[in-house]
Structure formats: C-alpha cells, structure tokens
Amino acid sequence: MNPKQIIIVSTMAIVISLSAMMQSDKTYANALFCPLDKSANISHQDDFHQALGASSDEQVYDALYSGQSLADIARDNNRDTQPIIDLQVAQLSEQLDLRFMSGSITTEQYESHKAELRDLITASVYGKP
Structure with a gap:
C-alpha cells in the first residue's frame, strides 16, 4: 500500500471512529427533539455525492481505494472542494452539538473538538495527515 493510500484509509478510519465515538446511549434522546427521518441519511449522501460530482458510494470508495483524495475526485468531476x-463540517458539528446537548461530552471537550473540526476535515479532504 502506498503512503497516500495509508493516509486516506487512516483518515476514513478517523472519521468513522469520530462518528462512532459521537454516538452513545444518550444520543438516542435525539428522537424527542426531531422525528426519526430515514430519508435524512439519504439526503446527506445525495448532498455529498452532488458536492463531489460522484454518482454512488461505490464510485467514491473505488476512487479512494485507488489513492485519490476527495479533492482529487471533486477536481476530476469539475467540482470545488469547499x-x-x-458539508462535512456542518454534519460533524451537528453531531457534536447533539452530544453536548445530551451531556455526553463536557464543555471543554465540545470546544476542543469544535475548534479542530475544520482543520481535520480540510486535511482529510486533501488526503493529508
């Protein structure tokens, strides 16, 4: 595996870990604040695919596996990376907000995660460690 693939796979693992970490038993109370809408996940995927200019998760996965970054995929599809x-900052910010409101993270943790979120996502999009 070349270094770029290692970086991309590591970045994907970090994002998955952050997503899993942000889910706890306490976040299930979110259903009280907004109705469960299964189409919301599909909408986020559609927004992501549209921003990348990709048609499917498989296309994105294959491009990432072959060593491309999200920025490379966007560039290949004549899309801007911003x-x-x-989109990713907004989605992870929403998850952080929910964790903070549910009490599953402290104010210090919330502020720390929030402060580094944009830099982490930007590095991830460009495939940088």
Whole structure:
C-alpha cells in the first residue's frame, strides 16, 4: 500500500471512529427533539455525492481505494472542494452539538473538538495527515 493510500484509509478510519465515538446511549434522546427521518441519511449522501460530482458510494470508495483524495475526485468531476468541506463540517458539528446537548461530552471537550473540526476535515479532504 502506498503512503497516500495509508493516509486516506487512516483518515476514513478517523472519521468513522469520530462518528462512532459521537454516538452513545444518550444520543438516542435525539428522537424527542426531531422525528426519526430515514430519508435524512439519504439526503446527506445525495448532498455529498452532488458536492463531489460522484454518482454512488461505490464510485467514491473505488476512487479512494485507488489513492485519490476527495479533492482529487471533486477536481476530476469539475467540482470545488469547499462545499465538501463545508458539508462535512456542518454534519460533524451537528453531531457534536447533539452530544453536548445530551451531556455526553463536557464543555471543554465540545470546544476542543469544535475548534479542530475544520482543520481535520480540510486535511482529510486533501488526503493529508
């Protein structure tokens, strides 16, 4: 595996870990604040695919596996990378907000995660460690 693939796979693992970490038993109370809408996940995927100019998860996965970054995929599809960064920051910010409101993270943890979120996502989109 070349270094770029290692970086991309590591970045994917970090994002998955962050997503899993942000889910706890306490976040299930979110259903009280907004109705469960299964189409919301599909909408986020559609927004992501549209921002990348990709047609499916498989296309994105194959491109990432072959060593491309999200920025490379966007460039290949004549798309700007900023909407991808903004979309991912918004989605992870929403998850952080929910964790903070549910009490599963402290104020210090919330502020720390929030402060580094944009830099982490930007590095991830460009495939940098």
